[in-house]
Amino acid sequence: MLHENNQNTYMADLFNALAHPSRLEILELLRDGEACVCHIQAMLEQRQAYISQHLNVLRQAGLVASRKEGLRVYYQISDPRLYEVIDQVGTIMQSSGKWQPVVQTDLTEQKKACTCPQCSGQAAAQDSRFTQVQHAPVQHTLAQNG
Numbered sequence: 001m002l003h004e005n006n007q008n009t010y011m012a013d014l015f016n017a018l019a020h021p022s023r024l025e026i027l028e029l030l031r032d033g034e035a036c037v038c039h040i041q042a043m044l045e046q047r048q049a050y051i052s053q054h055l056n057v058l059r060q061a062g063l064v065a066s067r068k069e070g071l072r073v074y075y076q077i078s079d080p081r082l083y084e085v086i087d088q089v090g091t092i093m094q095s096s097g098k099w100q101p102v103v104q105t106d107l108t109e110q111k112k113a114c115t116c117p118q119c120s121g122q123a124a125a126q127d128s129r130f131t132q133v134q135h136a137p138v139q140h141t142l143a144q145n146g
Contacts, residue, residue: 006124014061014062014063015059016061016062017057017058017063018086020057022044022046022050022054023052023054023057023058024086025029025044026040026044026051026054026055026058026064027058027064027077027082027083027086029043029044030064030075030076030077031077031083033076034067034074034075034076035068035074035075035076035116035118036073036074036075036116036117036118037051037052037055037072037073037074037075038072038114038115038116038146039114039116039118039119040055040075042052042114042116042119043114055075057093058075059075062078062081063077063078064076064077064078064084064140065077065112072116072117
């Protein structure tokens, strides 16, 4: 019997957190930087409770970090190397012939009105206790083949 606190258990927990299309969409939205819950809600056209539930799973797995500014909660990716994993899974799926990419609309384009500071053009004050993760753009190998 495997010890409960081994590396495979932690890895399985991480993959479980990734194992939902909505959570992958949230992570894709966060690829360009932090976003508030209301922005994620507007972009994915889902109820706030639904988005919060998925953000909680991602936060519990250590994949996203949050900060509160006034009444808004902002999320960002905890480690940008996660996008390398996500991109590689897509590449594996494509090379195995099990999936072909389709041209997707950019999730950063607004699907419906959002009044968050990010969308309304207001500059949100950066909290000095929370440093935004900066990372080099990851090649979207799946989106480029089409």
